[in-house]
Amino acid sequence: MANMVLATLVQGTGAHPASWLRTGSTVDASLDIDFYIDAARICEQGKFDLFFIADTPGVRTDNLQAWSKYPFYTNVYEPLTLLSAIAGATKQIGLGGTVSTSFFEPYNVARMFVSLDHLSHGRAAWNVVTSADDYAARNFGLDRLPPHDQRYERAKEFVHVVKQLWDSWEDDAFVHDRASGLYFDPAKMHVVDHQGKHFSVNGALNIARAPQGHPVIIQAGASDAGKEFAAETAEIVFASDVTFDKAKLFYDDLKGRLPKYGRAAGDLKILAGMAPVVGATAEEAEAKFQDLQRLIHPDVARMRVGRDLEVDLSGLPMDEPIPLELIPEKANFHQAYFNQIVAMIRSGMTLREISLEYERGIATVRGTPQQIADHMEEWFAGGVCDGFMFIFYTMPGLLRDFVEMVVPELQRRGLVQIDYSGDTMRERLGLSRPAHPHAAPAAGRAAVPALATSD
Ligand SMILES: Cc1cc2nc3c(=O)[nH]c(=O)nc-3n(C[C@H](O)[C@H](O)[C@H](O)COP(=O)(O)O)c2cc1C
Numbered sequence: 001m002a003n004m005v006l007a008t009l010v011q012g013t014g015a016h017p018a019s020w021l022r023t024g025s026t027v028d029a030s031l032d033i034d035f036y037i038d039a040a041r042i043c044e045q046g047k048f049d050l051f052f053i054a055d056t057p058g059v060r061t062d063n064l065q066a067w068s069k070y071p072f073y074t075n076v077y078e079p080l081t082l083l084s085a086i087a088g089a090t091k092q093i094g095l096g097g098t099v100s101t102s103f104f105e106p107y108n109v110a111r112m113f114v115s116l117d118h119l120s121h122g123r124a125a126w127n128v129v130t131s132a133d134d135y136a137a138r139n140f141g142l143d144r145l146p147p148h149d150q151r152y153e154r155a156k157e158f159v160h161v162v163k164q165l166w167d168s169w170e171d172d173a174f175v176h177d178r179a180s181g182l183y184f185d186p187a188k189m190h191v192v193d194h195q196g197k198h199f200s201v202n203g204a205l206n207i208a209r210a211p212q213g214h215p216v217i218i219q220a221g222a223s224d225a226g227k228e229f230a231a232e233t234a235e236i237v238f239a240s241d242v243t244f245d246k247a248k249l250f251y252d253d254l255k256g257r258l259p260k261y262g263r264a265a266g267d268l269k270i271l272a273g274m275a276p277v278v279g280a281t282a283e284e285a286e287a288k289f290q291d292l293q294r295l296i297h298p299d300v301a302r303m304r305v306g307r308d309l310e311v312d313l314s315g316l317p318m319d320e321p322i323p324l325e326l327i328p329e330k331a332n333f334h335q336a337y338f339n340q341i342v343a344m345i346r347s348g349m350t351l352r353e354i355s356l357e358y359e360r361g362i363a364t365v366r367g368t369p370q371q372i373a374d375h376m377e378e379w380f381a382g383g384v385c386d387g388f389m390f391i392f393y394t395m396p397g398l399l400r401d402f403v404e405m406v407v408p409e410l411q412r413r414g415l416v417q418i419d420y421s422g423d424t425m426r427e428r429l430g431l432s433r434p435a436h437p438h439a440a441p442a443a444g445r446a447a448v449p450a451l452a453t454s455d
Contacts, residue, residue: 002430003417004380004410005236005269005387007050007096008399010039015275015362016393017070017304018295029395030075036082037089039396044093046403047417049429050125050236051086052218052389053079055098058136063314066299080112087120094425096125096218096236101155103131103140106199109158110165113215114207122211122424125236127218128229130155132333148332152225154198159217159233161199163434164192166214168204170436190438212426213434222250222336222361230268231257235431237270238389240336240361247272247384269429272385273362275393276372278401285366292393293356301355308337308360309345318352321345336361362391369405377415 012030013020020027029035040051059074060067067074079097087095095116099109109126117124130151131137137145145151173188194201219234221227222241230237231254241247255265279285298318306313310333311326322345331338337360344354365375379385392398410416422428 014394015391066303101158106161117210125216277366
């Protein structure tokens with residue numbers, strides 16, 4: 001059996017809404033490059049496969065009363081700029097960043113990720129998102145985000161064009177032959193000519209093919225459109241179910257969609273979300289978590305639930321249930337998160353209870369190193385995931401605890417790698433390198449099949 005894939009999403013002082021309030025936290029961590037580099041190096045000590053930076057290109061401009069108490073994706077670096085700096089300070093860990101298909105053009109994105117792949121020697125990964133907030137939309141000439149399915153339709157064409165651009169050059173196109181004076185072989189340049197519903201591109205990328213052939217593609221859609229898109233294009237998926245049974249359904253559903261696109265189960269790694277809180281004893285771990293939970297301000301609690309429910313909850317009493325008539329008919333942003341909250345409201349929980357128990361696609365697992373390793377082993381061996389996407393509620397504290405206490409236990413059980421192998425992120429993950437469509441037939445199948453029409 002392949003090793004578990006270990007990935008982590010990193011943001012400032014930690015992923016908990018109150019992490020920055022702890023005494024002694026590095027309050028300006030979100031713009032401290034040394035802080036990120038230290039974190040990435042700790043991840044490399046733990047032989048993590050992926051260091052991931054999430055993003056949305058915008059910031060909230062209303063409800064500042066609550067927002068100003070919760071620095072979630074506020075005062076952050078643009079991901080690829082940050083990852084480029086981290087590339088120079090690390091050697092083996094994969095470097096993933098989010099770029100939205102709703103607000104960019106394929107040419108920019110194709111170019112950015114090939115650049116990162118070259119300067120990291122084959123460690124770049126693109127998290128393809130369709131974005132989920134109107135604050136970002138308003139920065140790009142739109143009043144609101146287009147509807148969910150339209151965003152996925154655009155995303156599908158977007159990725160198709162990006163992959164074609166990634167094949168603008170064959171792997172050995174740049175011959176740099178002083179004797180003949182030939183810098184590149186013109187026969188190995190392939191101009192993209194795409195005229196589609198959303199994009200029109202006629203040209204070639206101005207950078208050589210990526211060391212990985214194509215940077216690795218990540219996706220995290222949980223809706224039907226999202227899963228279909230992932231089945232067609234993604235190589236890593238961040239899953240967002242917090243119970244074993246639901247995660248199993250998601251895993252089987254998504255893997256079951258792969259054959260339709262000529263893909264095998266091993267071509268896609270599904271990572272379960274998890275927030276590990278480790279302690280020397282179960283009580284110590286629980287106390288670490290509750291100390292953070294106690295620090296959440298009620299305004300922030302209302303805002304976090306309201307954001308994913310897509311309703312303004314400011315002013316609602318914390319110790320009463322959210323009125324059923326406030327539930328919108330359907331979600332336009334994150335369907336999986338929305339469904340989780342709606343289920344909690346329908347079960348009669350109060351706003352305070354929901355705010356403390358709602359897990360944004362990530363299960364909090366607290367306990368001793370053995371208990372956390374047991375949980376991970378159960379999910380992995382139970383065919384629910386190929387690995388884990390962690391968030392750490394405090395940084396670098398809980399990350400370091402995990403690397404020092406849980407990773408050795410996982411290594412002892414033979415579940416994770418003891419050291420890195422292979423030259424690129426793809427090789428380390430056991431993902432095949434896309435052959436160039438014009439390369440000699442022996443090199444493998446074409447990297448970019450024709451754009452399937454949406455059904
Ligand atoms: C671990 C993880 C990381 C994510 N990172 C981002 C991100 O950086 N930017 C973003 O707009 N959405 C992000 N998402 C949200 C997903 O892209 C997706 O919108 C969400 O899971 C809802 O699925 P749907 O779009 O199919 O409805 C992330 C989701 C997960 C589980």
